[in-house]
Amino acid sequence: MKHMTHLQRLEAESIFIIREAAAGAENPVMLYSIGKDSAVMLHLAMKAFRPGKPPFPLLHVDTTWKFREMIAFRDKIARDLGLDLIVHTNQEGLRAGINPFASGSRVHTDVMKTEALKQALDKYRFDMAFGGARRDEEKSRAKERVFSLRTPEHRWDAKNQRPEPWRLFNTRKRKGESFRVFPLSNWTEQDVWDYIAIENIPVVPLYFAAPRPIVRRDGALIMRDDERMELRPGESVETMMVRFRTLGCYPLTGAVESTAATLDDVIAEMRGSRVSERQGRVIDQDSGASMEEKKQEGYF
Amino acid sequence: MNSAISARRLPDEADLAQGSTPAALEDETFAGPAPDAAAAGAAIDPREAMRPVASPAASLLRFITCGSVDDGKSTLIGRLLFETNAVFDDQMEALRRDSKKFGTTGEELDFALLVDGLSAEREQGITIDVAYRYFSTPGRAFIIADTPGHEQYTRNMATGASQAELAVILVDARKGILPQTRRHSFITSLVGIKSVIVAINKMDLVDFSEQRFEEIREGYRAILPALGFTDVTFVPVSAKKGDNVATRSPNTPWYDGETLLERLESAQPETFDAAAEPFRLPVQWVNRPNLDFRGFAGSIAGGRVQKGDAVVALPSGGRSRVRGVHGPDGAVESAEAGEAVTVTLEDEIDVSRGDVLVAEAAAAGVSRRLSGDVLWMANRPLVQGARLILKLGTTQTPAALSHLDATIDIHSYEEKPADALSMNEIGKVTITAERPVVALPYAENCELGAFILIDPVTNETVALGVVRGVAGPQNAASTESSSEAGPGLATIGRLWLGEAARGDAAHRRAKIRARIAGSVLVGLLALLFQMPLALVPMIAVLDFLIRPFLAVAFGAHRVPEASSADPSIVDAGGGI
Numbered sequence: 089m090k091h092m093t094h095l096q097r098l099e100a101e102s103i104f105i106i107r108e109a110a111a112g113a114e115n116p117v118m119l120y121s122i123g124k125d126s127a128v129m130l131h132l133a134m135k136a137f138r139p140g141k142p143p144f145p146l147l148h149v150d151t152t153w154k155f156r157e158m159i160a161f162r163d164k165i166a167r168d169l170g171l172d173l174i175v176h177t178n179q180e181g182l183r184a185g186i187n188p189f190a191s192g193s194r195v196h197t198d199v200m201k202t203e204a205l206k207q208a209l210d211k212y213r214f215d216m217a218f219g220g221a222r223r224d225e226e227k228s229r230a231k232e233r234v235f236s237l238r239t240p241e242h243r244w245d246a247k248n249q250r251p252e253p254w255r256l257f258n259t260r261k262r263k264g265e266s267f268r269v270f271p272l273s274n275w276t277e278q279d280v281w282d283y284i285a286i287e288n289i290p291v292v293p294l295y296f297a298a299p300r301p302i303v304r305r306d307g308a309l310i311m312r313d314d315e316r317m318e319l320r321p322g323e324s325v326e327t328m329m330v331r332f333r334t335l336g337c338y339p340l341t342g343a344v345e346s347t348a349a350t351l352d353d354v355i356a357e358m359r360g361s362r363v364s365e366r367q368g369r370v371i372d373q374d375s376g377a378s379m380e381e382k383k384q385e386g387y388f
Numbered sequence: 389m390n391s392a393i394s395a396r397r398l399p400d401e402a403d404l405a406q407g408s409t410p411a412a413l414e415d416e417t418f419a420g421p422a423p424d425a426a427a428a429g430a431a432i433d434p435r436e437a438m439r440p441v442a443s444p445a446a447s448l449l450r451f452i453t454c455g456s457v458d459d460g461k462s463t464l465i466g467r468l469l470f471e472t473n474a475v476f477d478d479q480m481e482a483l484r485r486d487s488k489k490f491g492t493t494g495e496e497l498d499f500a501l502l503v504d505g506l507s508a509e510r511e512q513g514i515t516i517d518v519a520y521r522y523f524s525t526p527g528r529a530f531i532i533a534d535t536p537g538h539e540q541y542t543r544n545m546a547t548g549a550s551q552a553e554l555a556v557i558l559v560d561a562r563k564g565i566l567p568q569t570r571r572h573s574f575i576t577s578l579v580g581i582k583s584v585i586v587a588i589n590k591m592d593l594v595d596f597s598e599q600r601f602e603e604i605r606e607g608y609r610a611i612l613p614a615l616g617f618t619d620v621t622f623v624p625v626s627a628k629k630g631d632n633v634a635t636r637s638p639n640t641p642w643y644d645g646e647t648l649l650e651r652l653e654s655a656q657p658e659t660f661d662a663a664a665e666p667f668r669l670p671v672q673w674v675n676r677p678n679l680d681f682r683g684f685a686g687s688i689a690g691g692r693v694q695k696g697d698a699v700v701a702l703p704s705g706g707r708s709r710v711r712g713v714h715g716p717d718g719a720v721e722s723a724e725a726g727e728a729v730t731v732t733l734e735d736e737i738d739v740s741r742g743d744v745l746v747a748e749a750a751a752a753g754v755s756r757r758l759s760g761d762v763l764w765m766a767n768r769p770l771v772q773g774a775r776l777i778l779k780l781g782t783t784q785t786p787a788a789l790s791h792l793d794a795t796i797d798i799h800s801y802e803e804k805p806a807d808a809l810s811m812n813e814i815g816k817v818t819i820t821a822e823r824p825v826v827a828l829p830y831a832e833n834c835e836l837g838a839f840i841l842i843d844p845v846t847n848e849t850v851a852l853g854v855v856r857g858v859a860g861p862q863n864a865a866s867t868e869s870s871s872e873a874g875p876g877l878a879t880i881g882r883l884w885l886g887e888a889a890r891g892d893a894a895h896r897r898a899k900i901r902a903r904i905a906g907s908v909l910v911g912l913l914a915l916l917f918q919m920p921l922a923l924v925p926m927i928a929v930l931d932f933l934i935r936p937f938l939a940v941a942f943g944a945h946r947v948p949e950a951s952s953a954d955p956s957i958v959d960a961g962g963g964i
Contacts, residue, residue, distance in 0.1 A: 092726055094448040094529045103716060103728035104687045107672040108782075111741055135716040136685070138730070140677025223520045231517040249517070251543050251765060253550040253579075253852040256779050256840045260847040274531055276522045 095283055102129075102271040103136040104255060105234055106218070109269040110136075110143055112259025113216030119205075120146040120173070122158040123335045124291050125220030127165075128280050129271055131289050133218070134169065145172035147208055147217070151200035152177060153188055153337035155313050161292045174212065178204035188339040189317070196337070206242045215266045216259075224276045234273050240264030281355050295354060297331040297346040308342035333358075449652065452533045452548045454576070455558030456568035460589045464558065464627035465521055465534050466499025468649065471634035474523035475502060499627070517541075518548040528653055537568060542798075542812040543765035546575050546852060550838065553657040554583040556648070561594045561624075565607045571798045577615040578761060578814065578854065580830060583657035584620045587648055592626040596639040614801045618658050623648050663725045665690030665833060666750030667697065670781035670826075671743045675730050683714065683730035684739055686782065689835035691747060693731060694722035698748035703824040706737030707748065742783030744826040744836070752828055752836070753858030756821045760830075761796070761814055762841065762853035769808040770815070770851065778821050780839035780855075785825060787841075791818035817853075830854035907932035 092100070110116055118133060120126050133142040148162055166173035178186075181199040188196040209217060223230045233249050235257045250258050261267065272280070284291060301312045303323050310317070312325055317339060319325070330343035331354070348357040453461045469475050475483070479502070487498045521532040533548030535541075549555065555576040559569055576584065586608055594600045605622045612620065623632055624640050625648055631637035634649045646654065668690040675683040693699075697710045713723050714730040723729045731745060739745065746752050764770045770789060778787035793816040795806040809815045819841075830837030841851035911928030919927070 091447075093446055097448050097726070099716060100687060100726060100728045104672070107685055107728075111673050111782075136728070137673075137675060137677075138714065138716070138718065139681060139683075140675050224522045230519045230521065246517070250849045251547040251840075251852065252849075253547045253840060254834070254838045255551075256838065256852075258779065258840060258842050258847070258849045260777070260842055262847060274520065274522075276524075276529075278524070279529075 095279060095286065098275055098279060099132065099135075099283070101255070101274065102132045105257070105269065105271040105273075106133050106136040106142075108255075108257050109216050109218065109235070109259070109267070109271075112257070113144075113267075115212070115214050116144040116216040116218070117147045117174070117209075117212065117214040118142065118144055118218040119220070120148050120162065121220065121335075122148065122154070122162045122292060123220065124280055124284060124295060125222065125272055125275075127289050127291050128275070128283055129218060129220040130165070130169075131287060132271060141169075141171065144218075145174050147174045147176065147212075147214070149201060149204045149208060150175050150177045151196070151204070151337050152182065153196075153200070153339060155292075155294055155311070155335065155338045155341075157294055158292055158335060161290075165290070174208070176204060176208035176211070178207060187316075188337055193340050196340070200337075209242065209266060215261070216269055217266065218269050218271060220272050221270050222272050222275050222277070222280070223270075232270065232273070234270055235259060236268040236270065237261060238266050238268060240266075242266070278355075278358060281351075281358060285351050285355060292335060294332045294335055296351075297329050297349045297353075299327045300330050300343065301325045302328040302330060302343060309345070310341075311338055311343055313338040446527060448529045448531065449554060449655065449657070450531045450533070450552045451554040451556060451652065452535050452545075452552040452576075453556045453558065454535045454537070454545055454549070454572040455589075456537050456560065456563070456566045456572075459537060459558040459560045460500075460627045461534055461537065461558055462500035462502075462519075463498075464556075464587065464589065464625070464633070464648075465532055466502040467627045467630060467633050468532070469502060469521060469523050470499060471630065471649065472523040472525060474521075518544050525649070525653055530652065539568065539571070539812060542571065542575065543763065543852075545572060546579065546763050546765075549576050549581060550579045550852065552579075552581060554585065554652075554655055555581050556585045556587050556652075558587050558589050559604055559608070561588050561590045561597075561600055561604065564604050565611070567799045569608075570611060570801075573611065573615055574796075574798045574801060574814075575763070577617060578763070580834065580854070581657075582616070582618045583655055584617050585648065585651055585655075586620065586622045587627075588622060588624050589627050591624045591631060591640065592629050596624070596631070596637070598640075598642040601640075601643070611801075619655070621645065621651055623651060663690075663692060665725070667691035667693045667699070667745070667747040668750070668752065668833065668836060669693065669729070669731060669745040670783070670835060671739055671741055671745065672782050674740060681732065682736075683732045684745060685728075685730040687728045687835075688723060688725045689744075689781070690725050690833050691750075692722055692724040693729070693747075699731075699733070699745045700748050701737055701739045702744045702746055702752055702826045703754040704738055704743065706735075706739070708733040708735040708737050710734075742781070744781065746826075752826050754824050754826050755858045756824050757790070757859035758819050758821070758825070758827055758839075758855050759793075759857040759859065760817060760819065760839070760853045760855045762809070762817050762851045763814050764809040764811060764851050766843065766848060766850040767811050769810050771808045775844060776819075776850070777842040777844050778819060778825065778839055779842060780825055780827055781836050783823075783825055784842075785821045785823040786844065787819050787821040789817055790820040793817060816856075818859075819853075827855050827858050829856055829858070903932055903935075906935075 118130065120130065130146070137143065146166060150159075162173070178200050181203065184199075186196055186199045191199070208214075221229055221232065223232060231246065233252050235250070235252065236244060237250060238244060252258075259267065275283075283289070302309050303312050303317070303319065303325055304310075305320070305323065309328065309330055311330070328343075328345060329347055331346045331348060332341060332343055335341060346357060348354045453465060455461055483497055483499075483502055486501045517536070519534040521534060523530050523532075533552060535545040535548035555572075557569065557572055557576070559565060573584075586605070588601055588604050591597075591601070601622070601624045608620075608622070623645060624637075624643050625632045626637075627633060631639055632643065632647045634647060636647055637643075645651075667688070669684065669686045669688050671684045671686050673685040675681070675685050693710055693713055695710055695712060698707065699710060700707050711732040711734045713720050714732075715723055716728060720729075733739075744752065762770075770792070772789060772792045774789045776787050776789060778785055792806060792809065794803040795809060796803050796814045796816065798814055803816065806815065826836060827839075828836040837855040839853050839855065840849050841853065842848065843850045907928045910931040911924050914924045914927045
């Protein structure tokens with residue numbers, strides 16, 4: 089038998105999952121968050137349907153607080169690949185003036201991400217949404233299924249998940265129910281970076297160290313990406329050599345000081361790291377079961 | 389992928405500002421082929437589809453940990469993660485915090501809290517669901533399925549086991565072999581795992597006694613003959629203290645074997661060698677990007693395929709040759725078991741999702757009737773006649789549980805007759821599908837030998853199972869061999885016999901006797917109506933020969949396919 093390496097096995101498994109989901113869906117969509125995991129997931133979707141294109145559009149839930157570089161990168165990727173890109177923003181939330189500074193991270197995430205995602209899935213009647221979440225990210229995600237069934241209200245019931253023996257995914261559902269599908273379930277952060285390197289997958293430059301305008305706030309290094317971030321008394325903008333391990337809304341994403349400006353540097357730095365990637369995420373740290381609660385409410 | 393090493397460069401801000409990525413990067417990664425070029429059989433990408441990967445971990449091992457409640461599975465996994473530096477500082481900080489709040493280990497770190505992720509689990513201090521964990525050593529990446537010990541979660545344990553190549557079975561040194569140990573060992577063997585590490589845990593609580601270790605080892609060896617494992621090792625450990633997990637313990641000078649981690653790194657689990665099999669590709673997706681390209685996408689379940697190979701599409705039986713094989717990166721010369729491919733054929737034959745492309749020379753069972761072992765996972769009983777949906781490979785069809793032959797006691801491993809299966813019970817069953825499915829015994833092919841059963845009303849996954857036997861072709865063959873004059877005659881014979889053609893010889897004889905009796909009655913009726921005596925036998929004989937075909941002509945032979953009342957199915961059940 090031809091020896092398949094670790095990454096080759098993961099790649100084949102993910103392609104199998106993506107094809108299985110597409111076959112089992114009436115109206116699938118790929119959640120594209122512009123991050124490195126999304127980049128890998130999209131790359132695998134392109135492979136799964138070659139020489140055709142993936143039979144689904146990309147959906148980006150835009151909170152209007154993403155890094156500007158992310159938006160530029162998103163538009164370029166969709167254009168280059170010739171894929172349909174749907175951008176959805178919760179207009180009600182926008183009108184209500186929800187923002188990460190005044191409303192706090194919790195409310196902002198609930199309204200502009202979780203609610204917005206549900207709105208988009210309902211509006212377009214998507215019944216199968218691919219997400220780039222990995223089981224190694226967080227403890228409650230470690231128990232997530234590859235095909236995660238959601239109620240018509242998009243809720244996740246941790247105690248009532250379908251067993252997934254072998255790779256026999258049960259994609260049957262009732263009207264109104266939907267699936268979140270996670271093709272990268274078994275990938276680790278290190279696998280993602282190794283694969284990005286081997287496959288030459290473009291990622292947002294924010295992952296690489298560069299001098300950036302940084303404000304120190306509540307122990308985190310926040311990049312001041314635009315004028316909407318008002319400085320508090322005593323705060324100042326410093327130019328620091330930083331990079332990001334995960335990408336989200338810029339006011340909620342902590343940078344790490346780093347000189348890793350190339351992919352090799354990033355991989356080397358990650359191997360030596362003693363801190364998990366979600367550490368920079370402000371939203372995960374509210375309570376021990378924080379992510380589990382958010383998932384029950386419909387967060388990815 | 390050669391180019392990747394030399395030309396690894398990412399788009400920087402300047403590139404983005406100009407709206408361009410480095411040309412090489414853009415072309416190689418995303419541009420892909422023009423669809424018509426691919427259809428013409430041109431190379432999509434000059435690179436090999438599956439190229440050597442300069443990954444730090446050359447191989448991957450998937451294993452499960454199982455054992456009784458409180459045997460310390462979660463603790464052991466937490467320990468493995470800790471010892472292999474898979475726990476980050478902020479997670480360690482959270483662990484210290486949680487150990488004080490929920491911990492069961494006093495002042496020490498409670499490694500179980502690293503893996504018990506759901507609130508209910510933390511509160512109850514048990515593992516409910518399968519938790520997947522990841523770590524790697526320089527030579528190998530590991531995926532662990534941490535499976536629950538409670539009997540009520542046996543189904544979760546079986547789910548984890550079905551994806552694993554090796555099982556670590558924990559035994560509490562104080563308690564020895566428990567019923568749960570036997571149950572977990574049985575399920576491990578049911579899903580075909582051959583390599584097992586018996587980790588005798590909590591050695592610190594029995595003063596690292598060699599005698600105790602030996603007793604348990606002998607106890608476990610006694611149950612081995614029923615299980616079919618080919619590679620069993622025993623390691624004395626203390627997950628809590630770390631003895632013999634990653635480092636050799638000074639407390640067990642009498643033990644000179646590998647540590648648990650060393651064993652995990654060195655194990656070469658005996659798995660089914662799918663590549664040695666004939667080619668089999670369950671079709672997942674028909675890829676039709678344009679009129680010139682029609683490819684059949686799927687992951688190869690057995691053997692290898694290359695351009696020019698003669699293939700048959702099952703169950704339809706359509707024949708063709710392979711026109712091209714496309715791997716994840718484009719056209720390739722050949723591909724093997726495990727790889728995700730898209731295959732194009734020379735001829736326009738009817739192939740859709742759920743069909744299986746096989747090497748022309750290879751037989752695969754095409755049948756409506758399968759026998760197998762199932763693990764029932766729903767909290768209502770499974771009874772004979774139950775209507776279900778069978779998912780096997782990429783095919784899905786309504787089916788009925790036509791016969792429940794026996795249950796297997798997962799503690800004594802004995803078979804007993806049964807009327808119903810309750811949750812977490814294993815049964816030997818016969819399943820009749822509405823449409824023919826392409827299946828093989830699990831021991832021959834995991835992909836085409838494993839299935840799930842789905843409740844058609846609630847859509848729950850209610851059972852997992854493995855195929856032990858495939859009926860149908862054998863019966864069809866025996867029907868044909870009894871009338872070897874030609875396929876035409878065989879067909880006429882089958883039509884004449886109707887339903888009984890699918891039964892065994894006794895069933896067919898019974899059918900013929902019944903028909904003779906019926907025709908004799910028709911003859912008597914003719915006598916009653918004072919027909920000429922010479923006509924009476926002729927009428928009876930004509931009735932005998934022709935009446936079954938009238939039934940065919942008027943469609944009366946189309947009995948609902950999955951009917952559990954079909955006597956032929958029950959008759960054949962034992963003979964499969």
